[in-house]
Structure formats: structure tokens, C-alpha cells
Amino acid sequence: MNHSEIMIIGGGPAGMVAAGTCRQYYPEKKITVIKKDEKSLVPCGIPYVFGPYLESPEDDMIPCGNRAAKMGVELIHDEVVEIDFDNKVARGRNGSRYGYEKLIIATGSIPKKPTSIENYDADGVFYVPKDPDYILRMHSRVKAMEHVAVIGTGFIGVEIAGELARSGKKVDLVGSRILKHAFDPEFSEQMESIMLHDNITFHKEKKTTRIRVDDEGRAGGIELHDGTLIPCDGVIMATGYVPNTEMAKKSGLSMRRYDTIYVDEYMRTTESDVFAVGDCAEKRHFITKRTVPIMLASTATAEARIAAANLYNINIIKTFSGTIDIFSTVVGNTCFASAGITEEDARKEFITIESSTIVSDDKHPSKLPNNHKQTVKLVALKRSGTVIGAQIIGGIDAGEMINILAVIIENKMSVFDLLNLQVATHPLLTSAPTAYPIVQAAQNLVAKRIGEL
Incomplete structure (x- = not known):
């Protein structure tokens, strides 16, 4: 029987980040990753293998063996079908047995099949x-x-x-x-x-x-x-996708809504020495605190780092109390990005909010090359002014601006805090400092409040 001090089931973003982080924190431990395929796809890159940017799926693949070898991690190609938590043994599809001291489950998600559509699984x-x-x-x-x-x-x-x-x-x-x-x-x-x-x-x-x-x-x-x-x-x-948790459920782990594995703030499951991270683990919304079916690589990798840090002792407290919906994509030559909750969903949740939308140029003056119109929308709680959502339309820099806004949301900053936001600006890189869109949108919301006083 193969025995590891740290075993990780799954070799996607969460699993490999967990392995790398464990190697940094516990250099003397034997770490094993068990995954089904020899290669991995960059999940967010899959759509682009069907267009002109990537010639074939091979251009989106990562050879996991090379990556594991560089980290000093053992990589086994197998599929775990059952776990005996009492004896700390996982069983592979062909009967192989793998022992562990600490276990991280990172089995990800699989496509959701719409069984209500007739012939949903036909050839083609x-x-x-x-x-x-x-x-x-x-x-x-x-x-x-x-x-x-x-x-x-x-x-x-x-x-x-x-x-x-x-x-x-x-x-x-x-x-x-x-x-x-x-x-x-x-x-x-x-x-x-x-x-x-x-x-x-x-x-x-x-x-x-x-x-x-x-x-x-x-x-x-x-x-x-x-x-x-x-x-x-x-x-x-x-x-859409559903958590890949049939094996975990069959093995007796406690499950939550959407067939996710129950985890606490340290990513611990209900079984001793067993953690779960990524799409298979329960997610709670940062704003509503409800269990939500949100599956993001950024959330998965953050969870992996938390689990790795706390495998043997509590070392790092999870600072984000729930997942922030943070997304970006490109349509044509325009970037669309969002973080937190939308105005529409906030109102459905009976959250009392106000919003402000600003349109500006992302270079100054606007006649500079590669200028793009930039739209920034902020959604904030009406009474406290706490920012709970943001959306952007703009050039490629919108993909990074949304990360700034996510930090603002996660740290529960208010529109009053944003009036004092100090940002680096440059004519070729950003909007003008006199009308930086995040600050300007915040000022519009503050103006409404001051006007009520």
C-alpha cells in the first residue's frame, strides 16, 4: 500500500496549489497527488481552443508530471472511488490502496446535464x-x-x-x-x-x-x-457545472446544499484530518451568506492555501467570510468585469442599496492611442455606504480594476473611504486623476447622502 503523510485527491487548480503550498510549509513530508488524467487543461482557457487564438487543445494543456516533479510531489494517475476514513485509506479504481495522515479532497466539478431536454446525450x-x-x-x-x-x-x-x-x-x-x-x-x-x-x-x-x-x-x-x-x-x-462529490458522498462525508462537501472556515470536513477545497466544497456568498453554487479558480486556490496552512495546526484564520462573485470576460475587444452582488440581485434579496454609474475615458487625454470608454458601476448599502458590488465595461485594464474593487468589497470599505483613495495615474495607462471612475462613482453616492442631511 502506498502511504503518504499528505494526500491530495484531484489535480486541478485547487489540488495543485494545495500540493505546492504544502511543499513550502512542510518540506520534510511526503506529498502525493492522485489524479485521473496525465495532463490538465487550464479551465478558463477551454473556450479559446475553439477560436483563432489557440490552434488546438494541446495549447491549453499543462503536463502535470513535470509540474509535480519540480515541486517534489509524487503524482499518481488513478481515480479514487472510495475512502475509508476510519482507517485513513483511499481505494483506487483498480483496487490500489493509498494511506494518508492528512487528506485534501479537491475533486472539482463536472458538467451539469439537462435531463429535461430530450436526447440531451445524443451523438453530436x-x-x-x-x-x-x-x-x-x-x-x-x-x-x-x-x-x-x-x-x-x-x-x-x-x-x-x-x-x-x-x-x-x-x-x-x-x-x-x-x-x-x-x-x-x-x-x-x-x-x-x-x-x-x-x-x-x-x-x-x-x-x-x-x-x-x-x-x-x-x-x-x-x-x-x-x-x-x-x-x-x-x-x-x-x-453549468455540479460538484464532483459522488465519491465523497458514497464514503460518508457530510454534504450540504448543491451536493457540496461541508467545510468550516479552515476547510475542515466533518471527518478528522480530512479537508475539502475548490468546486467540490461548500461556498457561502460574501454578501448574502447563503450557500451558493459559485465555482471560481480564484476562490478554489485561496481555499487550497488556507487548508494547507492549517493541516496540522491552526495557523491562518480565513479572512474572507464567503466567496465574492468576481468575474471578467472579453466580448469582441471589450472587457466586462464584475465583483460582489448586482443591483438586480441585491433588490431581490431585499437589500437596501443605491448605485452610481460613471462613464469616462481610460486614457487622458482621450485622443491618446488605444483609448477606450470605461463604464464603472458601484452598488452600495444605502445607510452605511458600504460597497457590495461593482461592474465595469472597458478596455483590457478593466480586468485588473475589478480586482481593486474586489479588495474594496472584501474589506467592507465604504464610499466615504473611496473619496480618499490614492491611485497612480498616467496618461497612457489610466483615466484622469480628476475623474478616476471609482472615486467619481463613490462621490456621486456620497453627494446623495450629503444632500439628505
Whole structure:
């Protein structure tokens, strides 16, 4: 039986960061990572293998063996099917047994299959798992198609649709308004106006009820709830993900809503010496404190570092009390980014808020090259002025500005604090210091409060 002092099940972002952090903190310990595949995909890069940026899925792959060897970590290619927590032994698919002192479960997530859609698993219907072999086969098939239906308007669906269209394919995109849980309607509308110029037909607020198949069972079109028939060569289901927790559940771990593994603030499960991190572990929303199905690599890697630090003793207290929805994507040449809660969702949660939106140039003066209009929206609690949400439309620098706003939200800063925000500005890099959009949006909200006094 292979025995390790620290064993990690899963080799995605959370698992590999946990392994690297454990190696730093516990240099004398034997650390083993058990993962199914020899290579790993960069999850956020998967949509771009279907466009002109990456030639093939190979360009998005990481050879985990090289990475593990550099860290001094043993890498075993196997799939753990059951864990005996009493005896601290995990069993592999082929009967191999692995002992441990400390265990970190980082089994990630798998695509959610919409069983309500007839023929959802037909030949020619593809999902988007983080599985290198599957994506290689899918890429080969999709590359030969001229017309693809994409079902789902979350980040993966929107990005894949955009890349397919950029490659010259005809795309039918079906779903609710674009990125509705990350952006307010006016931001979604701007995304839609950009995307509709890229060979994409958007069937907004429509539902797919059936995949139409030919006599050989291959997908040849989709049928919407209103009876609309859309012919296509294949279908990509971007219908979300669910935690990969069947093994954990079967082994007896305590589970929570959305089939996530229960964890405390130190990422400990209900079993002694067993931790869980990443998409498989329970997430609580930073603002609402509800359990939420949010799956982000940034959250997963932060959890991995917390678990590693606290494996043997409590060393680091988890400072973020819940996950902040922080996202960014690119539509055309425009970056859309968000953090925290949207105005729409805040009002649904009966949170009393105010918002302010500022539009400015991201260079000064505006005639400088590569200038881009930049829209910044702040959402704040009405009474305290605490910032709880932000959204940005702009150039590529919006991807970093949203990180500043996430820190502001996480540290519960108010719009009054932002009036004193000191930022480095430069004509070629940022908006003017006289109208820096974060500060200007905060000032607008403060002005409303002062006006009420």
C-alpha cells in the first residue's frame, strides 16, 4: 500500500496549489497527488481552443508530471472511488490502496446535464468538461462543423459562442439574458449588442426542449419551447457545472446544499484530518451568506492555501467570510468585469442599496492611442455606504480594476473611504486623476447622502 503523510485527491487548480503550498510549509513530508488524467487543461482557457487564438487543445494543456516533479510531489494517475476514513485509506479504481495522515479532497466539478431536454446525450451533443481527452475529441468534431447551436448563456457558453463565430462558424445561442447573475441588464444589453455582429443569432429568454436527431441518432438541430426549429451540425451544452462529490458522498462525508462537501472556515470536513477545497466544497456568498453554487479558480486556490496552512495546526484564520462573485470576460475587444452582488440581485434579496454609474475615458487625454470608454458601476448599502458590488465595461485594464474593487468589497470599505483613495495615474495607462471612475462613482453616492442631511 502506498502511504503518504499528505494526500491530495484531484489535480486541478485547487489540488495543485494545495500540493505546492504544502511543499513550502512542510518540506520534510511526503506529498502525493492522485489524479485521473496525465495532463490538465487550464479551465478558463477551454473556450479559446475553439477560436483563432489557440490552434488546438494541446495549447491549453499543462503536463502535470513535470509540474509535480519540480515541486517534489509524487503524482499518481488513478481515480479514487472510495475512502475509508476510519482507517485513513483511499481505494483506487483498480483496487490500489493509498494511506494518508492528512487528506485534501479537491475533486472539482463536472458538467451539469439537462435531463429535461430530450436526447440531451445524443451523438453530436457536447459538454465542456475539464477532461483533456474529451476536449480533444470534441475539438476535432466541432472543427469540421459549419453551424453550431450553443445552449447556455453563462461565461462558458458566451465565450465558446464568441470563439466559434470568430472562426467563421454560424452560431445559434440559446438562453436567458447574457451573464444575468454577474451583470445588471444594462451591461448584458451592451454585451448582446457586440455579440450580435459576430455571426451569432441570439434566442433570448428561450428554452431548448429537444435535440432533433437523424435516423442514426446524430444531432441535427434543436427545438425551442415555442416550436421554433433550428437546424445545426452539432450542439454544445454550456449548462453549468455540479460538484464532483459522488465519491465523497458514497464514503460518508457530510454534504450540504448543491451536493457540496461541508467545510468550516479552515476547510475542515466533518471527518478528522480530512479537508475539502475548490468546486467540490461548500461556498457561502460574501454578501448574502447563503450557500451558493459559485465555482471560481480564484476562490478554489485561496481555499487550497488556507487548508494547507492549517493541516496540522491552526495557523491562518480565513479572512474572507464567503466567496465574492468576481468575474471578467472579453466580448469582441471589450472587457466586462464584475465583483460582489448586482443591483438586480441585491433588490431581490431585499437589500437596501443605491448605485452610481460613471462613464469616462481610460486614457487622458482621450485622443491618446488605444483609448477606450470605461463604464464603472458601484452598488452600495444605502445607510452605511458600504460597497457590495461593482461592474465595469472597458478596455483590457478593466480586468485588473475589478480586482481593486474586489479588495474594496472584501474589506467592507465604504464610499466615504473611496473619496480618499490614492491611485497612480498616467496618461497612457489610466483615466484622469480628476475623474478616476471609482472615486467619481463613490462621490456621486456620497453627494446623495450629503444632500439628505
